[in-house]
Amino acid sequence: MAVIAVANAKGGSGKTTAVALLATELARSGVEVVVLDCDPLGLAADWASRCGPQSRITAVTDITPGTLPDHLRRLNRPDRHIIADLSGARDTLMALALGLCDLALVPVQGSALDARGAIQVLELIQCIEANARAHINRAVVLSRVNPLVATRSLRTVRDLLMLRGMAMIETPLVERGAYREMFERPGTLYSLEGRQVPNLDRAQANMQAFARDVMARIECGGRDAHGPFAQLCYQHGIAAEGPCANDDRPARRLFQGG
Ligand SMILES: Nc1ncnc2c1ncn2[C@@H]1O[C@H](COP(=O)(O)OP(=O)(O)O)[C@@H](O)[C@H]1O
Numbered sequence: 001m002a003v004i005a006v007a008n009a010k011g012g013s014g015k016t017t018a019v020a021l022l023a024t025e026l027a028r029s030g031v032e033v034v035v036l037d038c039d040p041l042g043l044a045a046d047w048a049s050r051c052g053p054q055s056r057i058t059a060v061t062d063i064t065p066g067t068l069p070d071h072l073r074r075l076n077r078p079d080r081h082i083i084a085d086l087s088g089a090r091d092t093l094m095a096l097a098l099g100l101c102d103l104a105l106v107p108v109q110g111s112a113l114d115a116r117g118a119i120q121v122l123e124l125i126q127c128i129e130a131n132a133r134a135h136i137n138r139a140v141v142l143s144r145v146n147p148l149v150a151t152r153s154l155r156t157v158r159d160l161l162m163l164r165g166m167a168m169i170e171t172p173l174v175e176r177g178a179y180r181e182m183f184e185r186p187g188t189l190y191s192l193e194g195r196q197v198p199n200l201d202r203a204q205a206n207m208q209a210f211a212r213d214v215m216a217r218i219e220c221g222g223r224d225a226h227g228p229f230a231q232l233c234y235q236h237g238i239a240a241e242g243p244c245a246n247d248d249r250p251a252r253r254l255f256q257g258g
């Protein structure tokens, strides 16, 4: 099980699209996926509800900073992944999700505005790391990338974020009509018919490579083998009992509010 938080303080950067693509691909690999829709707009939950029970994708809404840790404990199961779709608000819920995830995934389009939103998330991550003395595994994914040319602004944004120490998911999310269509019809990208949606096969291949890279990033874990929440819950099998005995685990302080 892994918890992935998808965040960018800028709206429209491709968070919900990345959540839907990742959920689709992880569910196809045979695990259950729960989307924690932390955005009051509820677009990710709407999409998940239209995927149907056979998709193995469900959603939870009305998440608050008070209920997020309980949801994570309750949903903790080896054959399940959790993806949190955050709103653009740089608030307590975002900070908590970033502090408890195994990977903070930050979608960024090739625009200075998106890059600034990503840097705000990065600064929040650094603040949590400094206070909790933890490492948060994080990576940028370039989104809505033109499949034919890398624009100058995209290259600038990529270089700026790498300079700031943001790791990059190798496969960018390409601009594809199919990634918009999937929000307009029931089912996942695998239930759209190729004839109705141009380049569906390329969209699926891009989604597969993206999900593979995201999971590889979680498995290699950045500097740590597991994120703070993994250390707290998954390795020690203490789903509901509360924090483990190791005082140095940062999530213990988060759960205790200290
Ligand atoms: N890779 C992509 N290809 C095509 N359209 C995209 C892509 N990523 C995002 N979009 C479109 O951009 C808009 C904003 O994306 P969205 O995922 O809702 O961003 P956010 O959740 O960050 O606000 C939506 O209309 C979405 O359909």
Ligand SMILES: [Mg+2]
Residues within 6 Å of the ligand: 015, 016, 017, 039, 043, 085, 086
């Ligand atoms: Mg969204």
